[in-house]
Each structure stands twice: as C-alpha cells, then as structure tokens.
Amino acid sequence: MGEMASVDITEDEAQLYDRQIRLWGLESQKRLRKARVLVIGARGFGAEVCKNIILAGVKSVTIMDHGVVDEQDFCSQFLVPRSEIGKNRAEASLERAQELNPMVEITADKEKIDDKPDSFFGNFDVVCATECTTAQFLHLDNVCRENNIKFFCGDVYGFFGYIFLDLQIQEFMEEVTTITNTHEPTGEPLAKKRKTEKTVQNTKGTETYVPLQDALDVDWTSESYAKRLKRMDPSYFVMKALLKFCDKKGRKPSPSEREKDIESLKEFVKEELTKQKIREDFVPELLLKDVFAEISPVCAIMGGITAQEIIKTVSQKERPHNNIFFFNPLKCIGYSACFGV
Amino acid sequence: MAASIAGVFENDLQQAINSSKVFVVGAGGIGCEILKNLVMSGFNDIEIIDLDTIDVSNLNRQFLFHKQHVGKSKAEVARESALSFNPTVNIKAYHDSTMSADYGVNFFKRFAVVMNALDNRMARNHVNRMCLAADVPLIESGTAGYEGQVELIKKQLTQCYECLPKAPQKTYPGCTIRNTPSEPIHCIVWSKHLFNQLFGENDPDMDVSPDTADPDAAGDAGMAALKGEANDQGNVTRVTTREWAVKSNYDPEKLFRKLFHDDIKYLLSMGNLWKNRTPPKPLVFGEVPDAVAGCSNETDAVLKDQKIWSVAECVEIFSSSCRNLYSQQQRLDLGDNLVWDKDDKDAMDFVASCANIRAYIFGIPQKSRFDIKSMAGNIIPAIATSNAIVAGLVVLKAFYVLRGQLENCQSVYLRNKPNHKNVQIVPEACLVEPNSKCYVCSPKHEVQLCVDVQSLTVKELEEQILKKGLHMVAPDVITATGTVILSSEEGETTDNYPKTLSQMGVVNGSILKADDFLQNYELNIVIVQRCLTRDGPLFEIIGSETAKPGSPEKLQPENGQTDDDDDVVHVIDGESTSNATSSIRKRKLET
Ligand SMILES: [Zn+2]
Numbered sequence: 001m002g003e004m005a006s007v008d009i010t011e012d013e014a015q016l017y018d019r020q021i022r023l024w025g026l027e028s029q030k031r032l033r034k035a036r037v038l039v040i041g042a043r044g045f046g047a048e049v050c051k052n053i054i055l056a057g058v059k060s061v062t063i064m065d066h067g068v069v070d071e072q073d074f075c076s077q078f079l080v081p082r083s084e085i086g087k088n089r090a091e092a093s094l095e096r097a098q099e100l101n102p103m104v105e106i107t108a109d110k111e112k113i114d115d116k117p118d119s120f121f122g123n124f125d126v127v128c129a130t131e132c133t134t135a136q137f138l139h140l141d142n143v144c145r146e147n148n149i150k151f152f153c154g155d156v157y158g159f160f161g162y163i164f165l166d167l168q169i170q171e172f173m174e175e176v177t178t179i180t181n182t183h184e185p186t187g188e189p190l191a192k193k194r195k196t197e198k199t200v201q202n203t204k205g206t207e208t209y210v211p212l213q214d215a216l217d218v219d220w221t222s223e224s225y226a227k228r229l230k231r232m233d234p235s236y237f238v239m240k241a242l243l244k245f246c247d248k249k250g251r252k253p254s255p256s257e258r259e260k261d262i263e264s265l266k267e268f269v270k271e272e273l274t275k276q277k278i279r280e281d282f283v284p285e286l287l288l289k290d291v292f293a294e295i296s297p298v299c300a301i302m303g304g305i306t307a308q309e310i311i312k313t314v315s316q317k318e319r320p321h322n323n324i325f326f327f328n329p330l331k332c333i334g335y336s337a338c339f340g341v
Numbered sequence: 342m343a344a345s346i347a348g349v350f351e352n353d354l355q356q357a358i359n360s361s362k363v364f365v366v367g368a369g370g371i372g373c374e375i376l377k378n379l380v381m382s383g384f385n386d387i388e389i390i391d392l393d394t395i396d397v398s399n400l401n402r403q404f405l406f407h408k409q410h411v412g413k414s415k416a417e418v419a420r421e422s423a424l425s426f427n428p429t430v431n432i433k434a435y436h437d438s439t440m441s442a443d444y445g446v447n448f449f450k451r452f453a454v455v456m457n458a459l460d461n462r463m464a465r466n467h468v469n470r471m472c473l474a475a476d477v478p479l480i481e482s483g484t485a486g487y488e489g490q491v492e493l494i495k496k497q498l499t500q501c502y503e504c505l506p507k508a509p510q511k512t513y514p515g516c517t518i519r520n521t522p523s524e525p526i527h528c529i530v531w532s533k534h535l536f537n538q539l540f541g542e543n544d545p546d547m548d549v550s551p552d553t554a555d556p557d558a559a560g561d562a563g564m565a566a567l568k569g570e571a572n573d574q575g576n577v578t579r580v581t582t583r584e585w586a587v588k589s590n591y592d593p594e595k596l597f598r599k600l601f602h603d604d605i606k607y608l609l610s611m612g613n614l615w616k617n618r619t620p621p622k623p624l625v626f627g628e629v630p631d632a633v634a635g636c637s638n639e640t641d642a643v644l645k646d647q648k649i650w651s652v653a654e655c656v657e658i659f660s661s662s663c664r665n666l667y668s669q670q671q672r673l674d675l676g677d678n679l680v681w682d683k684d685d686k687d688a689m690d691f692v693a694s695c696a697n698i699r700a701y702i703f704g705i706p707q708k709s710r711f712d713i714k715s716m717a718g719n720i721i722p723a724i725a726t727s728n729a730i731v732a733g734l735v736v737l738k739a740f741y742v743l744r745g746q747l748e749n750c751q752s753v754y755l756r757n758k759p760n761h762k763n764v765q766i767v768p769e770a771c772l773v774e775p776n777s778k779c780y781v782c783s784p785k786h787e788v789q790l791c792v793d794v795q796s797l798t799v800k801e802l803e804e805q806i807l808k809k810g811l812h813m814v815a816p817d818v819i820t821a822t823g824t825v826i827l828s829s830e831e832g833e834t835t836d837n838y839p840k841t842l843s844q845m846g847v848v849n850g851s852i853l854k855a856d857d858f859l860q861n862y863e864l865n866i867v868i869v870q871r872c873l874t875r876d877g878p879l880f881e882i883i884g885s886e887t888a889k890p891g892s893p894e895k896l897q898p899e900n901g902q903t904d905d906d907d908d909v910v911h912v913i914d915g916e917s918t919s920n921a922t923s924s925i926r927k928r929k930l931e932t
Contacts, residue, residue, distance in 0.1 A: 014644050018398045022715060023486050023722030026644060044381075048729065055401050055725040075343035076381050078426050099407050101400075158349070159737075255348030293349045296381035297740075300374060300733030301766070308487075308726040321759070327766065332737065332753050334766025 009033075013103065017057055028315035029057065035314040036060045038124040040113060040140075041131030042089050044076025044294035045156040048303020049128055049310070050097055051079070056311055060105035062124070063097060065090040065131075066112045072255070076156075076296040118143045126310055128152040134216070134243050141166050141212040150313050152306060153212070155242070157252060158291040159329035161302035162239045164215060165309060165321055170207045172316045175200050207322050214340030215323055216240070220276035234283040235326035236339065241268035241283075242291065255292040262288055287330055301327055305334065342427055344383025355383075357743035362386040362451060366439055366468055367458035368415040369393065370723055371482055373405040374732030375456055376419055380426045382736065387423075388452075390435040390444070391416040396684060402725035440467050440814050446861045449475035454742045456735050457481045460721075462507065466812035467860065469494060469502035473782050474861035478742045480750075482735045486722045487757040489731035491738055493750035496782065497775060503812075504776035506884060519552040520608055521618060525700055525708050529717050532695035533681060535600070536688060538582040539591070540666050540679040549582060549600075551607045558611040591667040593660035597626045601698055621702045629653050646711040652701050655694040662691040683718030692717050730755050730766070748772070780864060780884045787865040789883040793873040794847050797880065800838040803827055810882050811864065813857040818866075820845070821852045829858065842868070 009029060014021065021029050035058045039050050042065040054061055069077075069084050069092050077093070084092035090108035098106045113129075113136055121127060121143050129140050130153065137153045144151035145168060154163030180197050218225055218236075245261075245268055246252055253261040265288045273282055305325055312318045321336035328334075343349045344358040363384055365375050368391035379387055393415045395406045405422035406415070420434035437443070440463075449455065449471045457479060459465050465481065472479035472494065479494040481502060494501050517523070518531050534547035589595040605623040608614065631653040650658065665687040670679055681688050693710040696717075700707050714720065734753050741749040751769040759765045780786050790806065797806075807816040807827075815829035826845050828834045837845065847853065849870035856863045873879070 009644060011645065014646070015397050017401055019720070019723045020401055021644070022720060023724060026647070051404055052725045052729060055404060057401070071346060072349075074381065074427070075346065075349060078377055078381055081425065082427070100404055102408070255346055258348040290351070293343060293346065295343060295349075296378040297733040297736035300378055300729045300736075304726040304729035304733065305765070307729075308724075311726070318758070321763075321765075325765075329737070332734070332749075332751070332766070332768045333764060335762065335764040336759060337763060 013057065016101075016103070020056065024311075024315060024317055028311075028317050031315045032056055032058050032311065034059050035126060036062075036124045037126045037128065037310065038062045038064060038121065040064045040127065040129040042077070042079070042093050043073060043131060044078075044296060044299035045154070045161070045302055045306075046128075046130050047077045047079045047093065048299045049130075049306050050093070051100060052303060052307030053310055054097060054100045054104045054106065056307070057101065058104060058314070060107070061097070062107045062109055063090045063093055064109040064111070064113070065093075066110050067131075072293050075293040076299040077294075078296075113140070118146075121149060122147050124149055126150045126152070126314060128154075128306065128310065130155050134247050137164075138212055145211060150310075151212075152310065154302065154306060154325075155252075156294040156299050156302050157242050158293060159295055159298050160235070160238060160242070160287070160291055161298055161327040162235065162324055163302065163306050163309070163321075164212055164324050165313075166209045166211060166323065167207065167313055167320060168209055170209070170313060170316075170320060172205050172207075172312070172319060173202050174205050174318050176203045177201075205319055207319060209323055210340045216243075216340070218339050220278060229278060229282070232337075233326065233328055233331075233333070233335070234287065235328045236324070236337070237269055237272055237278075237283050238287055239324070239326070240272050241265055241288075244268045244272070253291050258292060261292075265291065284330065287328070290329065298327065298329065301334065342381060342383035342430075354740055354744055357453075358383050358740075359385060361453040361743050362388070363739065364449070364452040364455045365389040365458060366455065366464070367391055367460070368403075368405075368419040368434075369399070369458060369460060370402045370725075370728040371484065371732050371735070372415075372458035373403045373419055374729050375458055375735055376405070376423045376432075377426065378732060378736040379739075380423045380430050380432075384430065386431050388433040388435070389416050389419060390437055390439055391419070392436070392438045398684075402723055402728055404725065439464055439471075440859075442815070442859055444471070445859055446471065446474045449477050452477055454739050455479045456739060458732070458735075459483075463812065465502055467814060470781060470812075470857075470860040470862050472496075473501060478747070480735050480738050480742070482731050484723065484727040484731050484755070486724070487727055487755075489727050489755035490752060491731055491734040492752035493738060493742065493747065493772070495747060495750075498747060498772065499750075500773045500775050501779060501782040503781040504779040515546075515548070516552055516555045516557065519549060520555050520611070521557070521614055522699065522703050522705060523618075525696065525705055525713075526716055528696040528699040528703070528705060529692065529708075529713055531699060532692040533717055535582075535695055536666075536679075536681050536692055539586050539596075540670050541681060542678045543581075543583060551604055551611070553611070555611070555614065558613050591663060593663040594626050596663060597624075597656065597659065600695075601702060602626070605702055619704050621704075624652075624698065624702055626656070629656050643709075644711060646714070647709045649707055649709050650694070650697060652698065655697045655701075655707075658690050659694040659698060662687045662694060666691060683714050683720070689714060689717075727755060734766070778884075781862070786863060787867065789867045789869050790853075791869045791871040791881040791883065792842070792879070794842040794849070794868065794870055796873050797842050798838065799826055799834070799840055799842070799845065801879065802842065803838075806880055806882070807855060810880070811855070813855065813862070813864075814859050815857060817856045817858070819854050819856075820847065821854070822846075826853065 009026065017029055037053055037058050039046050039061060042063050050061055050063060067089050068086055069080050069089050073080055074082065079093035079096040080089065088110040090110050094106060094108045127140060127144055127149055129137060141151050148168065151166040152163055177198055177200050220226060220229065245265055253265065269283050269288065270280060273280055309320050312320045322338050324339055325336040344355045363379060365372055365387065368389050372391065376389060395410045395413055395415055395418060397411050400406060400408065405419045410418045414436035416434040416436050420432045423432060424430065455472050455477055457465060457468055468479065473496050476496050480491065481494055482491045483489060493499055513527060513530055517527055522528050522531065531549055535549045537544060537547050538549055586596060602623045602625060605621050609620055629652045631651050666679065669687065683689055693713045696713055697707040738750050751772055754767045756765050756767060760767065775782050777783055780788050803816065807813045816827060817829050818827040819825050824846060825834060826837060847868055849868060851868045853866040853868065854863065855866055
C-alpha cells in the first residue's frame with residue numbers, strides 16, 4: 001500500500017466514483033481499489049461496514065460468518081433477504097453485497113475463525129472483526145500485528161457501539177489549516193482592517209498504536225488514569241462489561257431476557273468499577289438499558305465511522321482515530337480516546 | 342424488523358414505531374439511508390417524495406439504486422428496494438416536487454414526524470413552513486463531504502430553518518464577468534451565460550457582450566462613437582448574440598471570431614479599463630498555440646478529464662460542441678430551449694472550452710474540465726459514510742420525537758476532523774429557542790423591503806423578491822387599502838406585471854400584505870423607498886430578526902442579492918436530491 005498506486009482508473013470508474021474522487025482525490029481512489037478487506041461477523045454492523053467500503057470501491061471484500069440467519073438479523077442486516085432464515089449469514093449476504101458495486105470482488109466464507117490458519121489472514125490488507133469473543137479479538141490482533149495488517153474490531157449492542165483500531169504504525173497525509181491574523185498597513189483603525197488568512201497545507205503525519213491487550217488492561221488506580229476519570233465519559237466501562245458478558249455467557253444480551261440481562265450487565269459493571277476503585281455510580285444505569293440486538297440507525301452510525309476509518313487508513317489520507325471510538329447514545333456523542341499508552 | 346421483536350426496544354418506543362406514520366422528503370444520499378433505517382427499525386407506514394431521477398454518479402452512495410435503475414424515479418426505486426428488506430411494510434412513493442400544491446398543510450398533518458433529506462434551500466424553506474403550519478415536528482439534516490448536521494425544528498420550541506439569516510450567495514458583478522475577468526470562475530460564469538445566450542432561454546441579465554456602461558470605462562475618448570450604439574442599460578443593441586448566431590448558422594469559426602476576437606478588440610477600445618489591468622489579447626481562429634499553458638509539470642497520473650487542454654484543443658472542442666449543441670437545439674420544438682446540464686457532454690464541453698479560451702485571452706490560468714465541472718455545476722462532493730452517519734442520527738432523533746422526549750433532540754454535528762476533545766459526533770448542549778423576531782415562525786411576520794418603487798415591476802416583485810428572496814411558492818399580494826397587486830390565480834393579475842410599484846400606488850411606508858395559501862403563511866412587507874444605484878442590489882430585505890434596536894445602520898441584508906441562480910460556485914447545504922422546481926439552484930454549506 002505504501003508505494004504510489006499505478007493502476008489506472010477506467011472511465012467507468014471515474015464516472016461511478018466522481019463525487020468521492022472530488023473529495024479525496026484520485027490517488028486515494030487508486031489506493032482504495034488495491035485494498036483487500038476481511039469483514040468478520042456479518043450482522044447489522046458488519047453489513048453496514050461492508051456496504052460502505054464496497055460502495056467506496058475497494059478491491060475485494062471477504063464476508064466471513066459461520067452463523068445462520070435468525071429473526072434478530074432483521075433489526076439491521078439489510079443484505080440478507082427475509083427468505084434466507086436458517087441459511088449461512090455470509091452466503092445469504094453475498095448477492096445484495098455484490099449488487100452494491102459490480103466492480104468489487106466479493107466472497108463469502110462460512111468457516112469459523114478458530115479453524116483458520118494464521119496464514120489465511122495474510123491475504124488481506126485490512127481485517128475488521130465483530131461478533132467475536134475477547135480472546136478471538138486478541139488473537140486476531142496479534143496475527144495482524146505480525147503480518148502488518150491493519151486491524152479493526154468493534155460491535156454494536158442495541159444503541160451502544162465502539163470500535164478499536166490497531167494500525168500499528170500509520171503514516172498519512174493530512175490537511176492542516178492555520179489561521180493567521182494580518183494587519184494591513186493602512187491609516188484605517190486596526191479593528192476595521194484586520195484580516196484573517198487561512199492557509200491549508202498538506203502535512204505528513206504518523207500515529208503509533210498499541211495492541212488491544214494494552215487498551216483493555218488499563219490500571220485505573222494508577223495516577224495518570226485516575227486523573228482522567230474526572231472528566232471521562234463512562235463508555236469504556238460499558239464496553240468492558242459487554243465484552244465480559246459475551247465471554248461469560250457465550251452470547252450478546254438477548255431481548256427475550258431483557259430484565260435479567262440488564263441485571264447481569266450491572267453486576268459486571270460493578271465488578272469492574274470495584275476492582276478499579278471507581279465509585280459505583282460512575283456508569284449511569286440508563287446506559288445499560290438499551291443494549292439489545294443491533295439497532296439499524298446505530299449500525300449506520302458505527303458502520304459509517306468504521307468504514308471511513310478504513311478508507312482513511314487504506315488511502316493514507318487524514319489521521320485515523322487512536323485507539324477506541326465510542327458512540328454513547330444517551331448523549332448522542334461520538335468520540336475517540338486513547339487507552340493503554 | 343426491530344419493533345416486531347419484543348424486548349429490543351422499550352415498550353413505549355416499540356409501540357410508537359409500530360403505529361407512527363412518517364414522511365421522508367428526498368430519496369437521495371441521506372433519504373436512501375433514512376428509509377433503510379426506518380424499515381429495519383420496524384416502521385409500518387412510510388411516505389417518501391422525490392422529483393429526481395437516478396444518475397450514474399449517485400450510485401457510489403445512494404445504495405438503494407443500481408446501474409439498471411439509471412434514469413428511473415428515485416422515490417419509486419427507493420420504495421421497491423426498501424420493500425425487499427420487509428415486503429409487508431407500507432411505503433408510498435411520490436415522484437414529485439414537495440412544493441407542488443398537492444402537498445398542502447393537511448397532507449403534512451397526517452405525519453407524526455417529517456424527515457428532510459434535501460439538497461437545496463428553496464425546498465427546505467418550504468418544508469419548514471409546511472411543518473410549522475401543520476405543527477408537525479421536522480428533523481432537518483444535511484451533509485457536505487465529510488461533514489453533516491441534524492436538527493429538530495418544532496414550532497414554538499426550537500429555532501426554525503429561517504430563524505437566522507443565511508449568508509448571501511456569492512455573486513459576481515456584471516462588469517467583471519463581461520469586461521474584466523481576473524479569475525477562472527469569472528470565465529466559467531461568462532461561458533454559462535454564453536451557453537444560455539446561444540442555446541438556452543434568453544435572460545437579459547446574462548449578457549456576455551462588452552458592457553459599455555462600465556463605470557471604470559467612463560471618460561474614454563474612444564468610446565464616444567460606440568456609445569451611440571449602446572442603450573442606457575449598457576448593452577450594445579446592434580443585434581443580440583442569439584440573433585447574430587442564428588444568422589451565422591452557428592458557424593463555429595464565425596462565433597469564435599465575434600466572441601474571442603471582435604468583442605475583445607471592442608473591449609480594448611475601452612482604454613480606461615486597461616490602465617491598471619493587463620489588456621486581453623484577441624485570438625485569431627486557426628492561429629492559436631498548441632502548447633498547454635501554465636502546466637508544465639503535469640503527471641500522467643490523472644484522469645482524462647483532469648488534463649488541461651491546450652488552446653488548440655479548446656478551439657477544436659469549442660467547434661465540435663457548438664455544432665453538436667446546434668443540432669441538439671434544432672431537434673427541439675420551435676420555441677423550446679436547451680437547459681445547461683453539467684452531465685450533458687456537449688454542454689459541459691462547450692462551457693469548459695469557452696472558459697479556457699477566454700481565460701487564455703485574459704492571461705488567467707486555465708483549468709481542467711474536471712475542475713470546471715465542479716465549479717460550473719456546483720458539485721458538492723458526497724460520500725456514503727457521512728450520509729449513513731447523518732441518517733442514523735436522524736432516525737435516533739425521530740425515536741425521541743415519537744416518545745415525546747423533545748428535550749433530547751439537541752442538534753448534532755458530524756465533523757470533518759475531531760475537535761480538540763477528539764469528539765467527531767458533537768451534540769449541542771441544549772435546544773436553541775426560536776428567534777422571537779423571526780418573520781416565519783414568530784407571531785408577527787414582518788419584513789422591511791428597501792426598493793425603488795419607481796423602477797421595480799410587479800413581475801420582479803413576484804419572481805425576485807417574493808419567490809427567490811422570501812421563498813414563497815404562490816403568493817397573493819394586496820395593499821393595505823385592498824388593491825390586488827398580485828394574485829396566485831392564473832392570469833388574474835398578468836396585466837399588472839409590467840407596472841411599477843409606484844404605478845400600483847405603492848409609496849414609501851406602504852404596507853403590502855403577502856399571503857401564500859399553500860404555505861398557510863402571511864407576511865407584512867413594509868416598503869422603504871430607496872433609489873436604484875448602478876452597482877447596488879435591486880432590493881434589500883431586512884428581516885426583523887436582524888434588527889438591533891438603536892443601531893439601524895448595522896442591518897444586514899437577509900438575502901438582498903439579485904443574483905442569477907447559476908452563478909453560484911459555493912457548496913450546497915445538503916446531499917440528497919433536488920425537490921425544487923428548477924434543476925439548478927443556489928446552494929450553500931451550512932454546517
Ligand atoms: Zn423561525
């Protein structure tokens with residue numbers, strides 16, 4: 001991905017991608033069309049990521065999911081037709097995914113990630129994983145680190161969502177705008193003649209990332225992190241509790257177990273907060289109430305953010321988030337923060 | 342569908358989704374995404390409207406459309422695609438303009454919430470008024486490139502779309518366009534005017550010939566002989582450009598000689614213009630340089646359209662596009678005209694080649710066809726991800742509206758780059774209260790109109806002021822004494838059109854009552870007499886919202902420009918699709 005992309009864009013592509021080439025330029029488009037992306041987990045959030053990167057015109061997308069389509073998919077998984085209940089989710093998504101853009105190679109893979117040899121992941125430039133256990137995420141991240149593959153993982157739980165990025169070392173170009181005040185040397189009073197000048201410069205930047213393990217193993221009793229708590233949004237602890245929930249129960253919170261699962265989740269939050277010596281009401285209970293299925297508008301938000309981060313990464317244009325992005329539905333806020341550095 | 346599974350949503354939201362009728366205005370980038378989110382969330386009763394048809398350049402983001410749908414109705418194809426997500430949902434699609442009289446206040450009253458996914462100010466203003474009149478909550482949204490925003494508009498609770506004056510559109514003085522261009526955009530605007538002069542609907546405001554009434558040229562000795570040929574508007578009236586072209590059978594060489602040689606010579610004769618400017622160099626057909634001006638370090642890593650043509654290439658493209666447009670025009674019915682369209686190859690080639698030839702003549706850097714298309718077509722870069730994020734936020738806000746939790750409907754912004762706290766999706770701290778002096782949503786609707794009653798005609802009042810300036814659709818106007826100046830009934834007041842306001846008895850201090858039946862909107866217009874000046878605007882509207890007591894000299898025009906729609910190069914305020922009556926609209930970024 002580093003060298004200048006030399007493949008020429010055809011007239012058909014120029015027409016189809018016109019509006020985005022006008023935004024991110026031809027060089028970015030050429031880099032995009034060389035990128036091979038693996039999307040693991042194809043529920044609503046995974047489907048949104050697929051849609052956006054397929055539309056953007058990457059080289060190939062492999063949709064990997066060993067699960068079968070169930071009723072909950074229809075909360076947000078728009079790639080699967082209703083008639084496909086009980087079929088493999090990746091295969092059921094294939095046809096509509098391909099319709100989004102005939103120029104992108106799309107493959108379905110219904111194997112389990114645990115059955116894949118590490119060498120399998122070397123076929124990709126980007127891996128984006130959802131619907132995995134923490135252990136699987138950690139393993140994938142390690143494999144990607146060893147093979148210089150850009151790694152993304154995240155999930156949507158009801159109205160809540162997060163993504164983690166491990167891009168190892170990411171180099172990029174970004175536009176930096178500087179505003180300078182200049183005074184015109186005239187007899188006029190300064191207040192009247194003050195001019196602001198905007199200069200936009202293309203600058204090279206680098207971001208360094210830590211492994212997922214580090215981002216999850218934060219010691220909040222340490223001085224620097226304890227200080228951060230004062231003004232911090234609690235989403236990090238919601239994410240940790242949800243990951244724990246899934247690891248312990250082998251499933252995400254279930255709408256049919258709504259009240260019981262909310263209680264379990266509260267327990268997991270409490271456990272973590274106690275362990276980290278954080279006051280119990282740090283995470284508002286309201287934030288734990290709407291964590292069921294994957295809600296379409298939130299999949300759209302998180303899928304949009306994730307795909308845009310993948311596009312930034314592949315095209316090496318603009319600074320990607322480092323290293324976790326949260327969507328907190330209570331405040332309707334989306335932000336990133338760096339953990340484990 | 343989420344709302345058909347118990348436990349996904351809290352009960353009140355589940356019920357609200359199952360039972361609410363909602364309206365999506367626009368089936369473009371944001372509209373497609375909103376529709377998907379609504380269907381997947383479990384809404385059963387959705388209506389969607391869009392006037393547009395599908396273009397190939399939509400397909401990179403308007404994901405409900407595929408190649409085989411190009412040319413078809415956006416609203417109808419969006420409906421069909423969304424039905425495949427859930428065949429039992431009830432979706433009604435209208436391939437129509439929202440501003441049509443079919444969609445009155447009673448139409449809007451049927452919805453629990455209206456979601457705007459529009460790309461132009463005209464339609465946004467209209468839907469804003471309809472929702473205020475129907476007292477239905479409106480969720481307004483837009484994107485431009487990486488940025489976007491979502492806001493709730495609710496009568497008496499929040500600001501409406503028109504509470505704050507919008508920045509005026511960028512326009513260029515006629516003298517600059519016709520006589521002294523100094524930037525590529527001046528040449529592009531001139532070329533679009535030329536297109537309309539030659540092939541489009543004749544508009545006297547789009548004259549392209551030298552303007553002899555240019556104040557900068559005043560006092561020219563050499564002008565004396567020529568002055569006799571100009572009327573008091575400054576236009577040389579020997580023959581119009583159109584008449585001349587028809588007589589010449591649109592012969593490219595003859596057109597070239599007039600536009601790029603004779604008219605330039607004429608400009609040179611206005612010596613005062615060139616005292617402090619580099620004079621243009623007339624071009625002779627067949628004697629143009631083959632080299633590419635001003636781009637020696639061109640790489641081969643560009644699109645075909647991104648290469649800059651040599652002047653010789655420009656002349657070739659000028660000639661062929663002229664011939665093609667002439668034959669396009671001859672295929673039309675008598676009296677019909679071509680409409681400039683950035684996606685029509687010949688129309689775009691014509692504007693790009695003319696703009697570059699003129700730029701060369703005036704020593705202005707030339708631009709690629711790709712760049713000229715952006716500027717001439719007001720293209721806003723648009724991507725799938727921003728639309729998806731904004732549409733997701735729209736539907737989350739709709740959930741709050743339906744649950745009656747309007748206090749949670751603060752505006753949200755999607756930023757290009759995260760702010761200093763690394764926030765990219767940024768919520769506003771609180772709802773913004775309506776402007777108590779807004780001439781649209783406050784109890785008292787009143788503006789001041791500064792205008793020359795001696796010269797402004799009733800026709801101009803209707804087109805320029807009431808429709809373009811004050812965003813009415815079908816206005817009626819009476820004076821305080823009951824004289825009907827303008828009626829929305831077809832033909833009823835046509836006789837008044839050529840009359841000036843003063844001939845209708847309007848004087849300084851008169852109050853006109855304007856009424857738009859469709860928008861259920863009445864407005865008092867207080868006339869302030871102001872003599873027309875050469876470079877001044879035709880009129881100025883002072884909305885009471887900008888009036889600060891005690892400092893009347895600081896009044897800002899709300900939208901006092903008399904610009905041509907097509908001259909605007911700046912970004913629009915939204916990504917989706919046009920629901921307005923005209924295909925080309927002024928647009929601006931509002932994030
Ligand atoms: Zn208002």
